[in-house]
Amino acid sequence: MASDSTMDNVNGRETVSLNGEPIVKRPRESVSQECPLRVPKEPQNKVTVVLGAQWGDEGKGKVVDLLAMDADIVCRCQGGNNAGHTVVVDSVEYDFHLLPSGVLNKKAVSFIGNGVVIHLPGLFEEAEKNLQKGKGLQGWEERLKISDRAHLVFNFHQAVDGIQEQQRQQQEGKNLGTTKKGIGPAYSSKAARNGLRVCDLVSDFKVFEEKFRMLAEHFLTMYPKLNVDVDRELEQLKGLAERLRPLVTDGVYFMHRALTGPSKKILVEGANAALLDIDFGTYPFVTSSNCTVGGVCTGLGVPPSYVGRVYGVVKAYTTRVGVGAFPTEQDNETGELLQSRGREFGVTTGRKRRCGWLDLILVRYAHMVNGFSAIALTKLDILDTLPEIKVGVAYKVDGKSLPSFPANMDVLTRVSVDYETLPGWCCNTEAARSFEELPSQAQSYIRFIEDFLQVPVKWVGVGKSRESMIKLF
Numbered sequence: 001m002a003s004d005s006t007m008d009n010v011n012g013r014e015t016v017s018l019n020g021e022p023i024v025k026r027p028r029e030s031v032s033q034e035c036p037l038r039v040p041k042e043p044q045n046k047v048t049v050v051l052g053a054q055w056g057d058e059g060k061g062k063v064v065d066l067l068a069m070d071a072d073i074v075c076r077c078q079g080g081n082n083a084g085h086t087v088v089v090d091s092v093e094y095d096f097h098l099l100p101s102g103v104l105n106k107k108a109v110s111f112i113g114n115g116v117v118i119h120l121p122g123l124f125e126e127a128e129k130n131l132q133k134g135k136g137l138q139g140w141e142e143r144l145k146i147s148d149r150a151h152l153v154f155n156f157h158q159a160v161d162g163i164q165e166q167q168r169q170q171q172e173g174k175n176l177g178t179t180k181k182g183i184g185p186a187y188s189s190k191a192a193r194n195g196l197r198v199c200d201l202v203s204d205f206k207v208f209e210e211k212f213r214m215l216a217e218h219f220l221t222m223y224p225k226l227n228v229d230v231d232r233e234l235e236q237l238k239g240l241a242e243r244l245r246p247l248v249t250d251g252v253y254f255m256h257r258a259l260t261g262p263s264k265k266i267l268v269e270g271a272n273a274a275l276l277d278i279d280f281g282t283y284p285f286v287t288s289s290n291c292t293v294g295g296v297c298t299g300l301g302v303p304p305s306y307v308g309r310v311y312g313v314v315k316a317y318t319t320r321v322g323v324g325a326f327p328t329e330q331d332n333e334t335g336e337l338l339q340s341r342g343r344e345f346g347v348t349t350g351r352k353r354r355c356g357w358l359d360l361i362l363v364r365y366a367h368m369v370n371g372f373s374a375i376a377l378t379k380l381d382i383l384d385t386l387p388e389i390k391v392g393v394a395y396k397v398d399g400k401s402l403p404s405f406p407a408n409m410d411v412l413t414r415v416s417v418d419y420e421t422l423p424g425w426c427c428n429t430e431a432a433r434s435f436e437e438l439p440s441q442a443q444s445y446i447r448f449i450e451d452f453l454q455v456p457v458k459w460v461g462v463g464k465s466r467e468s469m470i471k472l473f
Contacts, residue, residue: 052273061085074102115299147251285324
């Protein structure tokens with residue numbers, strides 16, 4: 001019986017054949033010759049990432065706007081128009097849901113990556129609304145690029161989102177508190193491999209139409225009461241495809257050129273936040289995408305070695321929109337004060353946000369997943385009137401300390417929180433423009449956060465504008 005491995009001698013070199021594939025032993029002297037491909041190369045450009053460290057609404061847009069001023073490329077890597085970022089420039093308040101906040105920088109290219117799900121009518125409507133507010137968005141189509149691999153959200157995805165939420169309420173007596181923007185159903189289509197992408201829409205429209213009708217029929221079979229006007233939506237999409245076509249690019253190639261070409265500052269703007277991540281968040285009360293640092297790689301086609309600094313955005317207290325466990329929630333006068341002073345209403349839904357004390361167990365968990373290089377602490381000024389401030393530092397269940405943040409939401413709803421009480425400063429901080437100008441108690445609050453997390457605070461926000469972000473180092 002013939003062996004899979006044979007040995008021969010060719011020109012004085014011994015070869016070993018494994019399954020018919022010869023392996024030639026190199027002469028000893030060639031070992032010392034250095035192959036340039038084998039010398040590790042440091043990436044030319046790395047991406048800087050801004051991520052939410054709580055349940056969203058931390059003020060990521062303000063931090064992105066600050067960093068985007070000298071950025072060359074600003075990217076969105078996941079989520080859809082369920083995200084909501086508010087940016088104030090020249091006293092004009094812009095609201096973004098799908099567009100990267102960096103689109104206000106006229107010298108930067110804004111990029112929507114393959115991990116984002118796009119509702120095209122919503123995208124163009126968002127741009128039109130912001131154009132009416134001020135000059136910041138003028139020429140936005142000339143500086144926006146969209147990955148050809150990004151999935152599309154259709155009107156029937158949004159309708160299904162509403163039906164599913166209604167069914168949860170009827171069957172279980174509780175809903176997930178979704179934005180009803182169709183994000184979950186669109187990601188479900190993506191995972192079921194019957195979704196449609198940007199590249200489908202800008203290719204042969206007849207082929208796209210066939211696939212679209214099949215997808216609509218799939219949902220109609222599942223939800224017979226679904227109100228879908230297939231012909232009308234196809235007509236709308238055909239028109240939008242022409243506006244979309246000039247914006248579409250091969251996202252992988254676009255990012256590869258940006259990362260390996262001439263020196264560039266590349267910024268990635270995370271949507272939602274760590275505790276809403278589909279894997280690491282407070283499941284099932286989460287979003288449908290990875291809003292932690294791993295989503296940067298999969299949502300843009302960026303190799304892990306090209307991820308540079310990762311900044312976590314932390315509100316000086318905690319808020320949450322919708323339902324789900326919230327250990328440090330203050331359903332009392334303190335919560336109402338934080339809500340009113342912080343103007344805590346959702347940008348996307350207008351829903352009132354639940355408010356509570358800063359939960360450092362939660363933020364430390366977000367740091368474990370993301371590896372924050374530094375923290376941006378926002379809305380410190382909202383605490384200005386409080387005589388004392390509490391910070392959550394440990395969880396207990398039935399009197400026993402929990403060693404880590406619990407995965408099980410039934411456990412999280414039962415936790416009691418150990419608090420550290422710190423003195424308030426009872427004075428206005430909005431005029432402060434340096435760490436030294438902050439009251440000593442506010443400085444101690446910041447240092448307490450740094451010591452607990454073992455992560456430095458790089459910025460502190462004491463107002464709405466980009467000028468109110470104090471840089472510490």
